[in-house]
Amino acid sequence: MTTGTLYGIGTGPGDPELVTRKAWRITSEAGVIAYPAPEGGESFARSIMAEAIRPDAEEIIMAVPMVAGRAPAQAIYDNGAEQIAEHLTAGRDVVVLCEGDPLFYGSFMYILARLRDDFTTRIIPGVTSMTAAAASHNHALVARNDILTVLPGTLDDTVLEQRLAGCDAAVIMKIGRHLPRLKALLRRLGLAGRAFYTSHASLAHEQAVPLVDAPDEAPYFSIIIIYKGDDPWI
Amino acid sequence: MTTGTLYGIGTGPGDPELVTRKAWRITSEAGVIAYPAPEGGESFARSIMAEAIRPDAEEIIMAVPMVAGRAPAQAIYDNGAEQIAEHLTAGRDVVVLCEGDPLFYGSFMYILARLRDDFTTRIIPGVTSMTAAAASHNHALVARNDILTVLPGTLDDTVLEQRLAGCDAAVIMKIGRHLPRLKALLRRLGLAGRAFYTSHASLAHEQAVPLVDAPDEAPYFSIIIIYKGDDPWI
Numbered sequence: 428m429t430t431g432t433l434y435g436i437g438t439g440p441g442d443p444e445l446v447t448r449k450a451w452r453i454t455s456e457a458g459v460i461a462y463p464a465p466e467g468g469e470s471f472a473r474s475i476m477a478e479a480i481r482p483d484a485e486e487i488i489m490a491v492p493m494v495a496g497r498a499p500a501q502a503i504y505d506n507g508a509e510q511i512a513e514h515l516t517a518g519r520d521v522v523v524l525c526e527g528d529p530l531f532y533g534s535f536m537y538i539l540a541r542l543r544d545d546f547t548t549r550i551i552p553g554v555t556s557m558t559a560a561a562a563s564h565n566h567a568l569v570a571r572n573d574i575l576t577v578l579p580g581t582l583d584d585t586v587l588e589q590r591l592a593g594c595d596a597a598v599i600m601k602i603g604r605h606l607p608r609l610k611a612l613l614r615r616l617g618l619a620g621r622a623f624y625t626s627h628a629s630l631a632h633e634q635a636v637p638l639v640d641a642p643d644e645a646p647y648f649s650i651i652i653i654y655k656g657d658d659p660w661i
Numbered sequence: 662m663t664t665g666t667l668y669g670i671g672t673g674p675g676d677p678e679l680v681t682r683k684a685w686r687i688t689s690e691a692g693v694i695a696y697p698a699p700e701g702g703e704s705f706a707r708s709i710m711a712e713a714i715r716p717d718a719e720e721i722i723m724a725v726p727m728v729a730g731r732a733p734a735q736a737i738y739d740n741g742a743e744q745i746a747e748h749l750t751a752g753r754d755v756v757v758l759c760e761g762d763p764l765f766y767g768s769f770m771y772i773l774a775r776l777r778d779d780f781t782t783r784i785i786p787g788v789t790s791m792t793a794a795a796a797s798h799n800h801a802l803v804a805r806n807d808i809l810t811v812l813p814g815t816l817d818d819t820v821l822e823q824r825l826a827g828c829d830a831a832v833i834m835k836i837g838r839h840l841p842r843l844k845a846l847l848r849r850l851g852l853a854g855r856a857f858y859t860s861h862a863s864l865a866h867e868q869a870v871p872l873v874d875a876p877d878e879a880p881y882f883s884i885i886i887i888y889k890g891d892d893p894w895i
Contacts, residue, residue, distance in 0.1 A: 444683035447788060451682060528792040536801040543799060550796035554681060554786045558762040562784035565777060567770040574824060575811040582806060590808060593824055
């Protein structure tokens, strides 16, 4: 019997219209859909794709506990991968939904790592929150020979300072509770005036402002873009 | 009279199905479409969107001469922006097509720079060739706290070596005629075994191979990904 194909689907930054035609089609054809969700909460990726999902699709929810340490989440992905593997073995395709792009800081890697050696996998890339945030500021992220560095906001100040020194533009991802510290760091480095903040990129409640006007509390999926070079486009 | 809106549309990496639903809809509704093309050649962005473009749409082709120096291309963008401005002033929306994402090393910045102060602009982000290339290798580009650096292959070896030292993953864009030099550099740095090459990401003739198996002649739109860290996903 032919086994099914595992699809890793990028759902883009949030606006359901920023899903690719391919991701939409494959999802709308799928009989089995899997996605992570915060334990007790709604899956952002599923909410983006809600209109594409068939009413009769079987849904595998990986309810990730919001606790410290890797082991609890990894146990959930173990269990999810087992359920997905059963469908694949029985010849059914499985679509795994992932915000943004599946391979750009995406949770899909946990499923991919567990199943890619045993099953055919196909990745459908998506629009990242990074370029959606750039769009919110109407300013080229990088141009010509610019160097771009992408930094998780979870890194400590020393590492961030080193890496911010060697690029023309920088994107800091996963801001959340780190925002006050990051604001202070960028002020200290003289970069606050070149930094821009976006939360909920591409959604109706998107907030896109200079960093100095950003709130003190930021959601996890918020982003800071720092344009270090001259305005690159003339 | 209300002026028109300038749309910067990301067409994604090449597969027409990797265009977002929003980019497809806005293009299919547009009466005026503009795009750059190599002088005497076909526009890649237009070829991606061919099925969406209305037969009666007016098309503004910015034929960019493939010569050294910035001035000849900038003159073409001056002229293109003037034509676009006439339509906008007359109240007609104009869609400008751009491969990948309009603000990620995109030519759209030349039009945006000339018109954003005078007209309403909206950017529709797209899938970049970077994440499409990552998808071709079925391997997470970045995960968790990884640092990503994006480097144009046009930079000289000294700069590339410095920047490759401080990241977990690197993407080298705009390879083209620089491929033999880049191969030699990565061999010298002991990174050749961790480097992967993609050309024509997402198209039927996509080539995705370890760098050591890459051809010596690469198209301009080819990419090298270097995974420096351990396999990040377990």
